[in-house]
Amino acid sequence: MKTYNTDFVQYRFWLFPPNGKRKDITDLIETATFTSTDEGLVDTVDLHVKNEKIDGLWIHEDLYLARRMMIEAKDEDTDWTEVYRGTFTTWQTNASDFTINSTVSNSNQLLVGNDIIYYFPDGTADGRIKTILSGIGMPVGKFEGIGGMLSKEMVKSQATTKILEYKEKSEQKTGVKTVIRNTKGKFEIVTRGSNQKIYVLDSRAAQDGTDVHTISNDFVTVVKVYGVVKGDKMPPLQTTVTGDTAFGTHTKIIYSSDYNTPAEANTAAKNILKEQGKPQKNQTIKDHVDIPWIRVGDAVDVAVGTIGGIKNDAQVPIRRYVVAISRDYVNKTMTLELEA
Incomplete structure (x- = not known):
């Protein structure tokens, strides 16, 4: 290594x-x-x-x-x-x-504080995001991983709010995690972990590491999909998707009317459990030697403290994804926050 x-x-x-x-x-x-x-x-x-x-x-x-x-x-x-x-x-x-x-x-700063108003017919999440960006005059670079159809909608909001909302809906519908970036002045959305070169981060190059596991406020172990509400009646329960309930029953309700087909709603339920149905791991690598090319969303292999696997009684790196970076250009160190 x-x-x-x-x-x-x-x-x-x-x-x-x-x-x-x-x-x-x-x-x-x-x-x-x-x-x-x-x-x-x-x-x-x-x-x-x-x-x-x-x-x-x-x-x-x-x-x-x-x-x-x-x-x-x-x-x-x-x-x-x-x-x-x-x-x-x-x-x-x-x-x-x-x-x-x-x-x-x-230049993503241009999105902050921008009010928008649009009527969107039925269409794709990526199409709506690109429409918002075009209206602001934001150049677009790489754009990948955004999918899923959305129902018609009248939008009166801020640009950042809707972009993040459409990104989240896309992840629920497709199961593909994405990251917002800016490269050479262009707004980008890239698939998480799409970097070709994966660096190994170990204890020899880091001052410290922390590994915190919690049950988050949005923890979900059961997702119930309800049908269309008719008047004052209880909407029909269409399906229940259950995950690992070892940490208790935490229920989230979604409605099939927010999706194009029952199958799409079921897929969204499974993706919610995949994303929110396990303890949250907040893992940090502190003051690692600076690697200028690592960006938020990149995959890295980590063997620092309890962040790592064991093979033949020796620690081996495990795959993690960067969710935040702070970098000291003068001292050439970086601190990374990671997720599994």
Whole structure:
């Protein structure tokens, strides 16, 4: 098992001023941290930067709101490659030490706070998401794993609310888990675990790991599917799907009218049990050596603490999926939250 060699990891930070001449501010960075979560939609970078002159201009002018920044990375096997781009959304100068505090957000930030109104006829989840994105003017990149038909609907909501809702409905209907991302300024939805290169994370490269198992508030062991409600009468129970009730009976009710066919409703019931019918595992790998290419939604193989399997009395890695990342670009460490 080869431990990733962080000695070869490098980052560089580029600004793109309005005049079009990009500026390398890597040597001015004092701290730089990255945050990404599976439902956060927007990846952010927080910077603490020396306020000095480049080409005769104070750098705080180029870190101002709506100005653009890009981060590139390289390692032992990969040359300089873009890993992040965004625009400045907060700006603060500090007179005492001539520094700047800034936050950069990727372009998924455009979705936040956008009110939408649409009438959707019967159609697909991916079609509705793409319609919302087009209306906002958001470029779309890779789009996979979203499926399932939806009934007609009048929508008066916020863009992020409906996109997350349609993503969740798709997962219930198809059983395919997906992740929202932004790559090179384009909104993407990708299938969880679709990364081709899978890294092994072990105790030799991590400072710590925690493994917490809980019965969550949305725990479900029984799903009942009811038919159409007629007046004040009790709707007919069409089917009951039962999972593992070792932790008690926790019932969720769904209605066949929300699905196109009884078979689709039954499939949704099974997928709900698959997703919510087992104890929640909150597993964290803390201060692992930074691997620039790992993103939320990626599959990783883990052998840290009790996160791992046993074979021939030795610990072996088990497959997990990244649901959140915090990354320290300066110290070259990352903390990952994982799910099974």
